[in-house]
Amino acid sequence: xxxxxxxxxxxxxxxxxxxxxxxxxxxxxxxxxxxxxxxxxxxxxxxxxxxxxxxxxxxxxxxxxxxxxxxxxxxxxxxxxxxxxxxxxxxxxxxxxxxxxxxxxxxxxxxxx
Amino acid sequence: xxxxxxxxxxxxxxxxxxxxxxxxxxxxxxxxxxxxxxxxxxxxxxxxxxxxxxxxxxxxxxxxxxxxxxxxxxxxxxxxxxxxxxxxxxxxxxxxxxxxxxxxxxxxxxx
Numbered sequence: 001x002x003x004x005x006x007x008x009x010x011x012x013x014x015x016x017x018x019x020x021x022x023x024x025x026x027x028x029x030x031x032x033x034x035x036x037x038x039x040x041x042x043x044x045x046x047x048x049x050x051x052x053x054x055x056x057x058x059x060x061x062x063x064x065x066x067x068x069x070x071x072x073x074x075x076x077x078x079x080x081x082x083x084x085x086x087x088x089x090x091x092x093x094x095x096x097x098x099x100x101x102x103x104x105x106x107x108x109x110x111x112x113x
Numbered sequence: 114x115x116x117x118x119x120x121x122x123x124x125x126x127x128x129x130x131x132x133x134x135x136x137x138x139x140x141x142x143x144x145x146x147x148x149x150x151x152x153x154x155x156x157x158x159x160x161x162x163x164x165x166x167x168x169x170x171x172x173x174x175x176x177x178x179x180x181x182x183x184x185x186x187x188x189x190x191x192x193x194x195x196x197x198x199x200x201x202x203x204x205x206x207x208x209x210x211x212x213x214x215x216x217x218x219x220x221x222x223x224x
Contacts, residue, residue, distance in 0.1 A: 033210045037154075043199065043214040056211050088154050094210050102146065102201075102210060104156040 002027065004093045004105035012111045018079040021108045025072050025093030032074040033102070034066060037088040046089075049074050081112045114204045115140045119215035126190050126222050134185040134218045136200035143203075145176050146212070147185050150197045159185070159198075190222045 005024040013019050025032050034046040045058040049068035066076040072093075078085055088109050092102040116139040126132055136145070147159040160167050160174040162183065167174050171190075176183040187194055197219050201212040 031210050033212070035212075035214075042216050043201075045204075045211045045213070048210050050210075058211070090154070090156065092156075092210070092212070100144075100210075101158065101161040102212065103158060104148070107154040109154065 004091060004103055006089075006091055006105035006108050008108060009106065010109050010111075012113060013081050015081055015083060015112055017081050018077060019081060019110060020075050020077045021089055021091075021110075023074045023076075023091035023093075023105055025074070025091075026095075026103055029093040029095050029103075030072050031094040031096065032068060032072065033092045033094070034074070034076050035090045035092065036060075037090060037107075038084075038086075043090070046076065078110075083112050086110060086112045115142070115202060115213050117200060117202060117213050117215040119198075119200060119218050121218060122216065123219045124221070126220070128190060128192060128222055128224050130190050130222075131186070131188045132190060132220065134187070134198055134220075136183040136185070136215055138181050138183075138200075138202050140181070142178060142181075145178075145183050146201050147174055147183070148199045148201065149194075150199065150217070152196065156199065187220075190220075192222045192224055195220055195222045 031050045033048040047057045052068045063079045068074045088107045090107045094100045118137045148156040162176045164178045171188045173186045197217040201214045204211045
């Protein structure tokens with residue numbers, strides 16, 4: 001059974017650009033959550049998607065957005081990149097709504113220069 | 114939202130030693146996970162342990178939900194155990210897959 005797949009693994013972008021990250025959950029998992037990890041702030045929740053609907057959003061500016069497709073794959077987009085957006089972005093997949101075990105992908109390491 | 118505190122923040126051990134990592138949380142939870150972050154950044158699942166005790170090889174975990182803490186035990190540590198260990202719980206208010214993480218315990222096992 002394939003795990004959670006995130007692409008790309010590494011990205012270098014310039015300030016002001018936008019970026020799209022992708023996450024394919026474990027087959028059969030319908031919930032995808034996104035997290036940002038930085039040395040200063042640790043792991044922070046960005047948003048969660050379930051059945052193509054955003055169910056919850058963390059405390060991030062509107063430049064951070066996402067969506068989920070009918071096959072449960074999810075993308076997150078960051079527009080007008082800032083240096084502070086440099087981080088490891090992790091997505092987690094869970095089988096169903098509610099509190100169930102989450103499995104993480106390998107992450108996308110974004111560097112903004 | 115729920116607060117999660119992990120201790121100690123850093124731990125240095127000699128290979129073969131045992132260790133206990135602690136996770137305190139500020140409110141009732143019905144889900145708790147322990148993860149090990151590998152050098153490439155991936156969070157590896159160790160335990161899904163809302164309550165009780167579980168064991169997996171040299172690792173075991175205990176969650177006492179009524180007292181709002183969980184412990185991760187590592188016995189006979191190996192250099193490959195090095196890395197950062199996180200505990201995570203759901204934000205009770207939302208009761209969904211929004212997990213709150215502790216700041217982690219950085220474990221270094223020396224040969």
